[in-house]
Amino acid sequence: MTTTQGIRTVLHPVADLEAAKAVYAALLGVAPQTDSPYYVGFVAAGQQIGLVPNRGPQGMASPVAYWHVSDLGVKIAEMIAAGATEKESAHDVGGGRLIATLTDPDGNVLGLIQDN
Template sequence: MTTTLGIRTVLHPVTDLAAAKAVYTALLGVAPQTDSPYYVGFDAEGQHIGLVPDNGKQQLTNPVSYWHVPDIEAKIAEMTAAGATVREAANEVGGGRLVATVVDTDGNVLGLIQDR
C-alpha cells in the first residue's frame, strides 16, 4: 500500500496548561483554536499543536507526533505485523476523527489519525 503520509499534529504534555498556552501563543503568534481545561489546540500554517495536561486521558510523558492516514485500522494492522504494539486502540474523539497510538520496537509512541 503506497500512500503519502504526513505529520500534521503534535501533542505536548504540560503540567501548567495556562502557562504553556501563553508560551505557545507567543511562539506561534496565533491564539488557540481550541481552548478548554483538558486540551488547548493551535493551528499554525497547516500544523496542529496540542497541549494536553499531565492528567489527561492520553497519559503522555513526551510529545507525540500523529501521522494522518487514510485507513487507521489497516495501518495498525500493517504496523503490528511489522512488530509494533497497540498502546491505544482506534477510538473516535469527535467529528468522525479516529485516533490511536502504537509503540515501535524501541518503545517510541507513534500516533495515528484518520479524518472521515
Template sequence: MTSTQGIKTVLHPVSDLEKAKATYIALLGMQPTADSPYYVGFEAEGQQIGLVPNSDMTSPIAYWHVDDIEGKLAEVTAAGGTLKAAPKDVGGGRLVATFTDSDGNVLGLIQDR
C-alpha cells in the same frame, strides 16, 4: 500498503495549561484556535499543535494522518510495532490510536472521516 498524509498533529503533555498556553502563543505568534480546560490547539502552517493537560503522555506524540487507521495499524504491528491504544472516536468522527515502535517510541495515527 496504505500511505500516510504525513505528520500534521503533534500533542504535548502539559502540567500547567495556562503557563504552557502563554509559551506557545509567544512561540507561534498566534492565539489558539481551540481553547478549553482539557485541550488547547493551534493551527500553525497546516499543522495542529495541541496542549493536553492531565494526560498519561510522557513526551510529545507525533500523529501521522491516514485514510485507513485499521489498515495502517495492521501494517505497523505486522512489522514489529505494538498497539498501545486502539482507535477511538474523539469527536466529529476523528479516530485516533497510538502504537510503539521497536524502541518503545510512541507514535500516533489519526483518521478523519
C-alpha cells in the same frame, strides 16, 4: 500497503495549561483555535499543535507526533504485522476523528489520526 499523509499534528503533555498556552501562543504567533480545560489546540502553518494537561487520559510522557492516514484500521494492522505494538486502541475523539497510538520496537510512541 497504505501511505501516510505526513505528520500534521503534535500533542504536548503540559503540567500548567495556562502557562503553556501563553508560551505556545508566543511561539506560534496565533491564538488557540480550541481552548478548553482538557485540550488547547493551535493551528499554524498547516500544523495542529495541541496541549494536553496532566499527561491526558493516555498518560503521555513526552510529545507525540501524529501521522495522518486514510484508513486507520489498515495502517494499524500493517504496523503490528511489521513489529509495532498497540498502545492506545483506535477511538473517536469527536467529530469522526479517530486516533490510536502504537510503539515501535524501541518503545517510541507513534500516533495515527484518521479524519472523516
